[in-house]
Amino acid sequence: MREYAIIGGGIGGCASAALLNASGKDVVLFEKEPYLGGCASTFRHKNRYYNTGATTLCGYGEGRIVRKLFDQVGVNPDLIRSDPSIVVIHGDKTIPRYQDVERFIQVINEAYPHPKHTDFWHLIYMLATEFYTMEGYYYSNASRIQKLYSLCSFYPLLRKFWRYLFEDATTFIRRFYGTLDPYYLDFLDAQILIVSQVKSDSVNFLTCALALGYTFETNYYAVGGMGKVCETLTSKISDVHLSHPITSIQKTDKGFQILSHRESIEAKAIIMGTSYFESSQWIHESNINSYYKRYEHLNNHQSAFLLYLTIPNSREFAHHYQLISDNMIPFTLSKSLFVSISDPNDTKLSSDSTLSVTASIHTDERIWLSLPKPEYTHQKEHLATLLTQWICDTLMIDEHSILERFAATPKTFGRYINRTQLGGIPMHRHNLLPNLPSNDTPIEGFYTVGDTSYAAQGWPGVVMGAFNLMKVIR
Ligand SMILES: Cc1cc2nc3c(=O)[nH]c(=O)nc-3n(C[C@H](O)[C@H](O)[C@H](O)COP(=O)(O)OP(=O)(O)OC[C@H]3O[C@@H](n4cnc5c(N)ncnc54)[C@H](O)[C@@H]3O)c2cc1C
Known part of the structure; x- marks a missing residue:
């Protein structure tokens, strides 16, 4: 009987497996494909390599969450700093998103002149920096009482940011600037979309600030491909099974029975690193499927x-x-x-x-x-x-x-x-935290991680979920 079986070697599965392994737990990781990473993998096609989806790594700066993950696991990914983190090309304008806020404000003033840019981008910078360094909160979904307790841990965060939570970002930005050039809004929306999966009229201003502010964080290019970062992360785990799709999961008296085409193993606890919206296709266990069904409405396709x-x-x-x-x-x-x-x-x-x-x-x-x-x-x-x-x-x-x-x-x-929905749970302002899945569930020993679970998508969001998982497992 294994202690933890982790299904899916995307960022979520790899980060959770690596953290559990580093804390001395017995883990086994199953990945369907012959390589790790999922949306953040690197694949070979006709003898050349390509990143599958994710290409930028944020959150590895000093004191940030992805750095903490690698430090805790005791491995170093091979990275090169990207500054500017992105070069935006909008019609005839080229806007490098420099990490240095003053340097960026100079560029934005030249591209879309406006007297409010300095105040606006300083606010974005301040909100993003403060948010990314806040700690202490966690989110549990195991029972109503545990959910309530965990939500109380968000109080300091709420107190600090409440005025940015209840208004959609377009209204906030319009009020801030007085007038809003639709062309400049396109520039903002394009960046908000890649982080939050919705545009400015559907996110609150805090989410908008985090999406616009991530380029002020240190951003990295992954040498050898994004998939290599997951390989490095799991390099100390002895039991990583590649090309090993799990076909069925059954609850037993002592835990779970996990079946693949090759074998059947038993584990006391299971951590699903696969998408909430698609796992029911291949899991044949009614209470797990009814749990997933609860969150089907969050799928925006x-x-x-x-x-x-x-x-x-x-x-x-x-x-x-x-x-x-x-x-x-x-x-x-x-x-x-x-x-x-x-x-x-x-x-x-x-x-x-x-x-x-x-x-x-x-x-x-x-x-x-x-x-x-x-x-x-x-x-x-x-x-x-x-x-x-x-x-x-x-x-x-x-x-x-x-x-x-x-x-x-x-x-x-x-x-x-095994997934066609690729955006995780959109950070829509109506998708309030108490209505979202966490990394623990009401099913004993059944945990989830990844971008359809708490906290969000991308390296920082998914890794935040893996750390939350460690808290709720305890
Ligand atoms: C096009 C695109 C670009 C992106 N760009 C960035 C970016 O630049 N930076 C960034 O930080 N984020 C980016 N993201 C987001 C980021 O890639 C995802 O949020 C993150 O990779 C999701 O990780 P995950 O662990 O939740 O799931 P997944 O990546 O979906 O991993 C799930 C894993 O489970 C495996 N699996 C599925 N079924 C089974 C089964 N039955 N048995 C065993 N294994 C199974 C899959 O093969 C997969 O490897 C991008 C996403 C996309 C789609």
Whole structure:
């Protein structure tokens, strides 16, 4: 009988397994694919490597939560600092998002002149910095009483930020600036969307500040691909089973029986690192499925379309770009495209004088999942062509020099990592904490982690959940 079985080797599963292992617990980690990382993995295609989805690592600065994780586990990821963390290209404007707030304010004043920028961006900087350093709160969902106790731990946070919690960000920003240029709002919205998965009219101002302020945190490029960060994180765990999809989980008197095509093991506790919205497809245990069902309404079906390119290493690029168009891009939910280019010194992703490109844009999974094959193929090719041209025109890449090009839709993600919804739980201002899942559940010994659990998506959000898990497990 194992102590903890962790299902899914994404950021959430790897972080939880590594923390438990570091505290001397007996853990076994199962990952469906032959490599770790899930949305934050790195895969091989025709002998070249590409980051699957996530490309930026935030939260590894001094005293920040991702740094604490690696310090606690006792391993160091191979990272290069990215400053500017993103270069935003909006029409004819280029806005590098420098980490230094004063340097950034200078740039924003040149791009969208306004006398209120200094006050606004100082407020964003202050809120983000204070929030990211606050500690002491935790969230439990095991019972009503435990939930109530845990919510009390948020009191200092509430007291500090309450005035930014109850108004949507667009109204707040409009009031702050007096007037609001819709073009500047597009710039803000594009960045809010990539962090919170909704636009400024749907988030409260605190969430908006965290989304706009994450570029003032130290941001990193992962050498050898994002998947290598998860490999490093789990390097001290002896029992990591790759290419090992779990097909069934059953509750027993003593814990859980976990089945894969290859074996059956028993564990006292189970930690699900898989998506809340999709796990019911392959779990055949009625009380677990009814638990997941409770949160089905939080699924906004948001997903991503990915374009992967190999280009020649012919000139210098930033690590990350965000391109913003004046118009919505067909078959997507967005006007903006996030483009990441491998560092030329990264010998894995940038081999043979080439660079690896991962570009992503928000889409709705329903635009893709129900299409008959010919329409699906046509739509995929149409969007891939359009995005390739956009990238080439904006970043001055000769389209004929592209050595490899292929794309992934929500359907592709479903096939590989068992999930088509890729945005986690959107940070919509009506998705209030007491209504959200935590990392513990009312089912004894059954825990969850990842971006559909507490706290949020991305490295800092998912790692915050792994630390919360350690608190509620105790
Ligand atoms: C396009 C895109 C770009 C992003 N960019 C960034 C970024 O730049 N920076 C950032 O911090 N975040 C980014 N994010 C968000 C971040 O990648 C996710 O929030 C995070 O990776 C989610 O981790 P997770 O552990 O919750 O789940 P997942 O990554 O979904 O991991 C779940 C794992 O479970 C495995 N699994 C599924 N079913 C089974 C089964 N039956 N048995 C065993 N294993 C199973 C899957 O294969 C997968 O590896 C991005 C996300 C996307 C989609």
